[in-house]
Amino acid sequence: MQRLSEEDHARVSAAIAAAEASSDGEIVAVVTDLSDPYHDVALHWAVLALIAVLAWAAACPACLTWWRDAFVGGWSTEPTIRELLTFLMILAVLKFTAVLLILKYMPLRLALTPGGTKTRRVRRRAISIFKAGAERRTIGRTGILIYLSMGERRAEIVADDAIVNVTTPETWGEAMAALLVEVKEGRMADGMIAAIEQVGTVLAEHFPRSAADTNEIPDKLIEL
Numbered sequence: 001m002q003r004l005s006e007e008d009h010a011r012v013s014a015a016i017a018a019a020e021a022s023s024d025g026e027i028v029a030v031v032t033d034l035s036d037p038y039h040d041v042a043l044h045w046a047v048l049a050l051i052a053v054l055a056w057a058a059a060c061p062a063c064l065t066w067w068r069d070a071f072v073g074g075w076s077t078e079p080t081i082r083e084l085l086t087f088l089m090i091l092a093v094l095k096f097t098a099v100l101l102i103l104k105y106m107p108l109r110l111a112l113t114p115g116g117t118k119t120r121r122v123r124r125r126a127i128s129i130f131k132a133g134a135e136r137r138t139i140g141r142t143g144i145l146i147y148l149s150m151g152e153r154r155a156e157i158v159a160d161d162a163i164v165n166v167t168t169p170e171t172w173g174e175a176m177a178a179l180l181v182e183v184k185e186g187r188m189a190d191g192m193i194a195a196i197e198q199v200g201t202v203l204a205e206h207f208p209r210s211a212a213d214t215n216e217i218p219d220k221l222i223e224l
Contacts, residue, residue, distance in 0.1 A: 008189035009220065012189055013220045013221065018200070019197060019201075022203075023204040023209050024140050024142050024207040026144070027203075027217075027219075028133060028143065028217055029222065030148070030222045031188060031223050033149075034150075035122045035125035035126075035152060041103075042099075049095045061084075065079060067087075068084060119152075122154040122156055125149070126149075126156035129145065134158075134160065134217060135160055136160065140162055141162040143163075144163055144203070148183065148192065150183075162207070163203070163206070182194055
C-alpha cells in the first residue's frame with residue numbers, strides 16, 4: 001500500500017480537528033492494506049481444482065490411463081485399479097498444492113475473491129476496529145469511524161448509537177463518494193480529508209458543539 005507521509009498525517013489530523021470544532025462528534029480515520037487474508041478463498045479454489053481432477057478422471061478414464069502411461073514411459077503392463085487410483089490421488093494432490101501456492105500471490109487471490117465476500121469482510125473488520133477504538137468511548141455516543149481498505153478498494157463508515165439514531169446509511173453517500181473519487185486517483189490523504197469534511201457537516205447539523213464538549217479521541221489518522 002502507498003504509505004502516507006508525515007505531512008499527509010498532519011493534514012488529515014488538522015481536518016479531523018476542524019470537523020470536530022463545530023460538533024460534539026468524534027471522528028476516527030483508519031487506513032489499512034487489507035481487511036482479511038482470504039485464506040479460505042485460496043483453499044476453496046484449491047479444493048475446486050482437486051474436484052476438477054476427480055471429475056475429469058471419472059468422465060474420461062481412458063485419459064487417466066493415457067497420462068499414467070505417459071508418466072511411466074508407456075512400457076508398463078496394463079495398470080491395475082490400485083495403480084490408477086494411486087496415480088489419480090497423486091495428480092489431485094499436486095493440483096491442489098499448485099493452486100494453493102499460486103494463490104499466495106495476493107493480487108490474484110483478491111481478483112478471484114467474489115465482490116460480496118470482500119464487502120462483507122471489509123465491513124466486519126471496520127466494525128471490529130470501531131468496537132475496539134471508538135464505540136461508546138464518548139459521553140454522548142457520538143463516535144464515528146471512516147475506514148478505508150486499499151486492497152479491496154472499499155470503504156466503510158461506522159457510527160455510534162446516537163448518530164445511527166438520527167441518520168441512515170444513505171446519509172454518508174456524499175462522504176463515501178468524495179473519499180473514493182480521490183483514492184481512485186491515488187490521493188489517499190485528499191480522499192480522507194474530503195470524507196472527514198462531509199462527515200463533519202452531518203455531525204455539526206445533528207450534534208452542534210456544546211460548551212461541555214471535550215476532545216475524547218485523539219485527532220489522528222491510523223494506518224494498520
